[in-house]
Amino acid sequence: MSSWNPSQYSSISAHLTLSDISQVQTTESHETPILGLTSDAREKGYDGVCLPLTTDAWKKRWTNMCLVPSSSGDERKKRESRRESKLMSRDATAEKKAEVWRAKPVFEADEVTMTRLDEAEGSTAIISEWLELDTDDDWIRFDAEIALQQELSYASYLNIQTAILPAPRNRQYATCYARVVNACLQSSPFMNLAIRLPVYDPNIAQDPLSPTSSLSGRSLLSSPTIQRSSSLGSSLPSTPRLVVSQSLQSTSHPKTLEEHIDASWETWDLIRSLCDYNPRLSLALDLTPPLPNSPGVLGKWSAEAVRYIFLPASTFIANAKGYPVLPKPTQIFIRDSMAHRPNIILSGVSSGIHAKGTEAAYSQYIRHLERTSPVVQAAEKSGTVENFAQGYQDYLQAPLQPLMDNLQSITYQTFEQDPVKYKNYEEVIATFSGFSVVCVAGAGRGPLVARCLSAIQRSNREAFIYAVEKNPNAFVTLQGRQRNEWKDKVQLLFGDMRMIELPEQVDILVSELLGSFGDNELSPECLDGAMRLLKPDGISIPSSYTAHLAPLSSSKLYNEARSTKDDKNLEIPYVVMFQAVNLLSGNGGGPSGQCGPQIQECWEFEHPRKETVLNSQGLPLTNSHNSRFAKLRFHIPHAGVLHGLAGYFEAVLYRNIGLSIHPHRKDQISKDMLSWFPLFFPFKEPLYLPSNSELQVSIWRLTNQRQVWYEWHAESFLYGLGSDIGPTSNPSTPPIPMSNAGVPVTASPLIDAVDIAPERRTSVVLDPFSTRRALIKIGHTSLHNAGGRSSWIGL
Ligand SMILES: C[S@@+](CC[C@H](N)C(=O)[O-])C[C@H]1O[C@@H](n2cnc3c(N)ncnc32)[C@H](O)[C@@H]1O
Structure with a gap:
């Protein structure tokens, strides 16, 4: 007996009913009705059957x-x-x-409908x-x-x-x-x-x-x-x-x-x-009708474990030629669902309710949706992140410890496949004129050195390159390349850029020390130490980078993060290629008008930093200037469960050339860049967020002399009627300090709440950001990774 052959993205099952079973005659080749029906379904191209277990x-x-x-x-x-x-x-x-x-x-x-093992093979029981x-x-x-x-x-x-x-x-x-x-x-x-x-x-x-x-x-x-x-x-x-x-x-x-x-x-x-x-x-x-008409309403199921989709013939409508098709929003939903490889159970498709609705027309149409699904097309096209990341979707990877650990050659090789990152670096360098010395800080196996040389050659300039690397193993590869390719155009220096001395100061310091959240692989600290190597009017590529956050729901990621039953694993920011994830935030201000966009900027780092206090070697006295805090306000339009935060970065290499994994901007800035997946900050306890609520996220980048770590926390609020509770304006409320990202940086609803009648204090606080609205606190998470107890990056 041939076995079922599930297709790559979705499988399609035939729904068998008791009536189907009762109408089948047994034959010599099929000893039982179920065997006859399953064999028939297989011949019709179905991947399985779904049938009632009992009669x-x-x-x-x-x-x-x-x-x-x-x-x-x-x-x-x-x-x-x-x-x-x-x-x-x-x-x-x-x-x-x-x-x-x-x-x-x-x-x-x-x-019971089935009594034999061969009847049950490939069957889902209802x-x-x-x-x-x-x-x-x-x-x-x-x-x-x-x-x-x-x-x-x-x-x-x-x-x-x-x-x-x-x-x-x-x-x-x-x-x-x-x-x-x-x-x-x-x-x-x-x-x-x-x-x-x-x-x-x-x-x-x-x-x-x-x-x-x-x-x-x-x-x-x-x-x-x-x-x-x-x-x-x-x-x-x-x-x-x-x-x-x-x-x-x-x-x-x-x-x-x-x-x-x-x-x-x-x-x-x-x-x-x-x-x-x-x-x-x-x-x-x-998906039995009636179904929602607006696209996106079904989107909230994308973060859930939808393994089966029940699709009766009655959900289909007839197109102009009488063939069964799905209404637009359902089409979009099915196409998007292909990412989760669902089992689609077609039922009632032999009842002939559509003029041209032969049974095959329904599964052919599903296969058409599969082929035209943006998810499938992206995954099939070589050079896309989706294609590159096959098998890595929703897989939690511990972030790199680039300073403490030395990368393996295979890791460098993976980075080096990126078709966009190196191209953008080369474009930037090709735009400069009037420079003669460049330093590539953190040269790895040398791809940025090669791009610098190529840019210099393209623009018919003369310039010398220093390449600094602290990984002794990668330094061997660099030596080989220098001997065979670069010769005297490049001088290699082995050591840490924060300590190493160069024979001269350089015009351009080129580095790529960025993590998924921008600063999470300690680019700020490394570049602080390397700024001594730059001439006073020299420039750094990248010149700045920003970290961005959005609240997300994903039972899959939540389950993955807690799978080892060690609470520490829920206090680690992971690198993840998101798939079964739904961003909970909406765009726009929400009822208070105070919420930001769906994905919000936390903070920024710029290089070279001008205002840092330096010691006699040109190094910062402490790392405290690299601490950051952001408080972000998100409007939650639809009820959902908060499982974590999605972290992204965007970097300005120079002027208008950059790198971005920000979901709304990456395609304009660095389409098909492969080197970074987003960061996932998990929450230990899922936090239920009602429709039309507000989520306030606090996140800190903290540091001591040896480590850098993040702490994170969230609070949820419903909107009350502000005018019932407090004054419409409060001149005594101090202005809220804003970060350069335009978000409040220190305010806390409790610290900044104006005085209200004691009996109202316990459950309602006035929104510190707008005295016209009141926020009713409904929940919060614990403070995650306090003091860097579960995750940190070593300096
Ligand atoms: C993300 S890799 C980039 C490598 C290469 N530039 C590329 O783009 O493929 C960062 C490199 O910087 C090196 N690195 C990190 N911190 C460093 C430091 N403080 N001094 C020297 N090298 C450093 C790492 O060993 C690693 O090779």
């Missing part, structure tokens, strides 16, 4: 044992469970059967959708949990790798649902669980008072799920829906689509948090 026979037996339908029509009685009925001495036989089942849960052979793990009836919930455990145990027996759980339907009992999922993750240690979750809560379209959309009067027998239970055998899957309680629904304004999406996401956030971010727990995102 209607199981549903019937469980319902008869565990539920008591009532003929009175009274809703309360309808949802009485078997145990309640036992108390009322009804139907003792059924109760006895149920007790026997609870004591030893076992299936009859006709209650757990009985009618199990209500979050119903308001305690007894039904308990019995549903037993049934779920029974199904998972059976799926495990068949070596099924992933089971898709019924969707949470009832926000009020989401904690009960989450507890059960967590219990299942513990009891089925080799099974992956995916939670089916509609992205959109359609109760917006229902009468909020109708029994199906409220908790009161809701029952398994009267719920949409059970009413649709007969459709388990039909070709289209039923889409379970989230029930929002009456109190949540009875808001004075109708919910916006985004609020509904936030509600779905919040349910997921609660479940995965209660399951402690278990890496075996993922999402089967259900």
Whole structure:
């Protein structure tokens, strides 16, 4: 038997229904209906199948044992469970059967769809959708949990790798649902669980008072799920829906689509948090219509573990020629999702609901979206960061210790593949005239020396180059290049640029000591020490660099950082090629008008520094001038969980030529530069940020005589009505000191809060940055890496 052959980016599974299974005849070549269907799916080009684990026979037996339908029509009685009925001495036989089942849960052979290992190979099992793990009836919930455990145990027996759980339907009992999922993750240690979750809560379209959309009067027998239970055998899957309680629904304004999406996401956030971010727990995102119309609304799922995407034929619309296509925002979402290599489950695609909708048209269209996905195209194109970084996405790398450690030749070789960095350096040097001596400080294996020579030659100038390197191993390579290529145009000097002496001062000091956050590989300290080598009017390339931050959500990175269970690992800034990451901040000021852009500048370093106090050797007396602090204010438009901060840098080599990994600017400044991935500052505890809240991030660059380190902290706020709480202006409030990046540098909401009535002090502080608005503090993280206890860079 040939095995499944998953494609590179997405895999496409066929959704098989009970009705499909019941209609298949067994043949000599396919001994069971499932084998026939899976073979058929493989021939049609699917990568796998997704099918219910249990049959209607199981549903019937469980319902008869565990539920008591009532003929009175009274809703309360309808949802009485078997145990309640036992108390009322009804139907003792059924109760006895149920007790026997609870004591030893076992299936009859006709209650399951698969019985053989070869049927289960390449299959994803859908757990009985009618199990209500979050119903308001305690007894039904308990019995549903037993049934779920029974199904998972059976799926495990068949070596099924992933089971898709019924969707949470009832926000009020989401904690009960989450507890059960967590219990299942513990009891089925080799099974992956995916939670089916509609992205959109359609109760917006229902009468909020109708029994199906409220908790009161809701029952398994009267719920949409059970009413649709007969459709388990039909070709289209039923889409379970989230029930929002009456109190949540009875808001004075109708919910916006985004609020509904936030509600779905919040349910997921609660479940995965209660399951402690278990890496075996993922999402089967259900894209059953209605779906949001605006592109980007689905973007928040990009930071989540979406392993499956449920895509029914009804989500497709017909194009002008009658072929099935997806609405624009869903197209964008599917294209972007390719980065996460999802398994797309196509369902109902043989029902012929589109004029030209042969079954193949749907998967061909998905393959077209895959081919035209910007993520896939970038990854396939050589020379792009995405292509270069294959296999490194979301992989945490400890940053380099460039001063304490000596780089390996292979590391230099990787840098040297960069098609942009060296070109930009050469361009800068080629623009200068009137110089005669250059120093390349930190020459490595010599690529910048070679570029300097090339620029000098291109512009028909004469100039001499000193090349300084402290890595003894790289110095051997430099000697070889000097002997064979550069000859007397270059003089090599072995040693630390902060101590070494040159025969003369130079016109241009060229260096590349930059880290992902600009200064995090100690370029400021090294160049401070090397400025002695420069003539008074000499220039440094780079002439300045800035560090930038944005708040991010990524359960993957959070899980990676804490995987060793050592808290210290959550206080290390990591180098990471981001993929399953969502930036939480919006652009613009937020309700206070005081927030900055999505990604904000922290601080800047300039070379040469003019104002530093120097000793007799021309070296700074202390390193305190390289300390920095920034307080940044971000508007958070949509609810999310803060897992860390994304760090970027931008460098001005000279005038308008630079290097940048700032996501919004890199393509204009240094497109396809490969040398740097961003920095990830993790948070030890995820911090929930509500929609339309404000996040204030404090970050410090601190130093003593031996080390440099970062500390970071965040606080979250909601906006209150400032005019209710304090004066509209406060002349006694001192002006806020601003960094040269235009951000407040020392203010703290507590230090700078104006005096308010004592009874209001505890929960509300006036926004120190704008006396017109009040901020209500709702949470904060701990101070990370205090005193450099977990991570530092050695001087
Ligand atoms: C990021 S590598 C750049 C190498 C090379 N210039 C390039 O662009 O490929 C930085 C180099 O500077 C060297 N380096 C770092 N600090 C130094 C110091 N204080 N004195 C001399 N060399 C230093 C390192 O050993 C390393 O070779």
